Amino acid sequence: xxxxxADLAKTETENTVTVKASEKPAAKSRSSQPAxxxxxxxxxxxxxxxxxxxxxxxxxxxxxxxxxxxxxxQVDTSLGALPGPVEVAEQGASLFGEWQASNEAKxxxxxxxxxxxxxxxxxxAFDYAGPPTFLDQVITSLETVALGFxxxxxxxxxxxxxxxxxxxxxxxINPLVQIMKPVSPLAWLPIVxxxxxxxxxxxxxxxxxxxxxxxxxxxxxxxWPTLINTAVGTASIDKDLLNVGRVLKLGWFAxxxxxxxxxxxxxxxxxxxxxxxxxxxxxxxxxxxxxxxxLGKFVWDEFQNGSSQSLARIMFAVIVIGLxxxxxxxxxxxxxxxxxxxxxx
Numbered sequence: 001x002x003x004x005x006a007d008l009a010k011t012e013t014e015n016t017v018t019v020k021a022s023e024k025p026a027a028k029s030r031s032s033q034p035a036x037x038x039x040x041x042x043x044x045x046x047x048x049x050x051x052x053x054x055x056x057x058x059x060x061x062x063x064x065x066x067x068x069x070x071x072x073x074q075v076d077t078s079l080g081a082l083p084g085p086v087e088v089a090e091q092g093a094s095l096f097g098e099w100q101a102s103n104e105a106k107x108x109x110x111x112x113x114x115x116x117x118x119x120x121x122x123x124x125a126f127d128y129a130g131p132p133t134f135l136d137q138v139i140t141s142l143e144t145v146a147l148g149f150x151x152x153x154x155x156x157x158x159x160x161x162x163x164x165x166x167x168x169x170x171x172x173i174n175p176l177v178q179i180m181k182p183v184s185p186l187a188w189l190p191i192v193x194x195x196x197x198x199x200x201x202x203x204x205x206x207x208x209x210x211x212x213x214x215x216x217x218x219x220x221x222x223x224w225p226t227l228i229n230t231a232v233g234t235a236s237i238d239k240d241l242l243n244v245g246r247v248l249k250l251g252w253f254a255x256x257x258x259x260x261x262x263x264x265x266x267x268x269x270x271x272x273x274x275x276x277x278x279x280x281x282x283x284x285x286x287x288x289x290x291x292x293x294x295l296g297k298f299v300w301d302e303f304q305n306g307s308s309q310s311l312a313r314i315m316f317a318v319i320v321i322g323l324x325x326x327x328x329x330x331x332x333x334x335x336x337x338x339x340x341x342x343x344x345x
Contacts, residue, residue: 065085068084068085069084069085069086072084072085077311078306079306079307079308079310079311080308080311082311083311083312083315087312088312088315088316088319089316090312091309091312091313091316092316094309095133095134095135095313095316096134096135098133098134099133099134099135099136102130102131102133102136105128105130106128106130109128109130110128113125113126132293134298134317137293137294137295137297137298138295138320138324140211140293140294141283141284141287141294141295141296141324142324143211144211144214144215144218144283144287144292144294145215145218145276145279145280145283145328147211147215147218148214148215148216148217148218148219148222148279148283149218149219149222149272149275149276149279151215151216151219151223152218152219152222152223152226152275152279153223153226153272153275155219155223155227156223156224156226156227156230156271156275157226157227157230157268159173159227159230159231160226160227160228160229160230160231160233160234160268160271161230161231161234161256161260161261161264163227163230163231163234163235164230164231164232164233164234164235164236164237164260164264165234165235165260167235170231170235177224177227177228180220180224181224181228183220183221184221185217185218185220185221185282185285185286186285186286186289188217188220188221189213189217189286189289189290192213192216192217192220193213193290196209196212196213196216197209200212208293210290210292210293211292211293213286213290213292214283214286214287214290214292214294217282217283217286218279218282218283218286219279221278221279221282222275222276222278222279222282223275224275225271225272225274225275225278226268226271226272226274226275227271228271229267229268229270229271229274230264230267230268230271232267233263233264233265233266233267233268234260234263234264234267236264236267237259237260237263237264238263241259241263242255242259244259245258245259265339265340266336266340269332269335269336269339269340272332273329273332273333273336276328276329276332277325277328277329280321280324280325280328281325283296284296284299284321287300288300295317295320295321298317299314299317299318302314302317
């Protein structure tokens with residue numbers, strides 16, 4: 001009897017295991033098929049992300065252009081009605097055409113000069129003396145702001161690190177920073193111009209005098225955001241981290257490169273992004289006032305020209321200035337991500 005009950009129990013257990021085993025693939029196959037609601041939710045998220053990243057900005061730009069085109073003819077100026085988007089775009093194409101024509105004239109000039117030198121009718125070569133085009137002015141402004149930004153970073157980061165690590169040094173320079181920070185570039189410009197004019201007296205200097213003046217004005221006005229953010233980031237480093245450096249008996253250079261700089265890097269790059277934006281704005285004003293080569297001088301020359309096309313050209317230059325500022329900020333963001341790629345949050 002006991003044997004019979006044992007055989008019966010064993011048979012029922014085997015049947016149960018067999019049924020459960022047969023049910024598992026079905027359950028797995030049902031779970032492997034996402035529900036329609038999950039597909040719909042993912043699709044909605046993708047559409048929302050795409051709309052936020054592309055559709056919304058495009059709609060905003062289109063709405064702005066439509067509003068500009070509708071209101072521009074109703075605004076009268078001393079040079080006629082305010083140009084609309086079409087007129088501004090036409091002047092942009094015209095400026096590009098002038099650049100192409102200038103390049104062709106330059107190529108012809110150098111080709112003719114080489115022919116005269118080869119024939120012996122000309123003794124020495126001369127540089128092309130044609131007026132700079134709009135794209136030439138853009139390149140000049142970019143070179144100037146790059147030099148000023150590099151100089152500002154070279155000065156601001158070490159001073160900011162020292163201020164963040166030493167409360168006494170920070171207290172000593174803080175009044176000077178607060179006084180110098182709000183000074184306008186228009187106030188720095190005559191001082192820098194007189195100093196550089198006295199220092200650069202060579203007929204053929206390595207860098208043009210106007211280029212150096214504009215770059216130094218950019219440096220003096222744009223170094224403060226980097227300096228302040230570097231000092232704040234350095235001062236906010238976890239004290240336990242610094243204590244670990246003391247326990248490990250790290251030297252000052254190892255402490256700086258292994259502990260201080262990696263921890264304060266986000267603050268430094270935030271300051272550098274702000275400094276680059278400030279420097280770009282300062283440069284345009286300095287070029288306009290000092291008549292140094294660049295986009296600022298182009299805007300001022302067109303204002304003084306007073307032709308029927310000047311206003312459209314000025315507005316095109318304003319748009320280009322804004323786009324360049326935006327691209328410079330995106331470039332700095334990319335550099336920050338690259339520099340922080342191995343940083344542990």
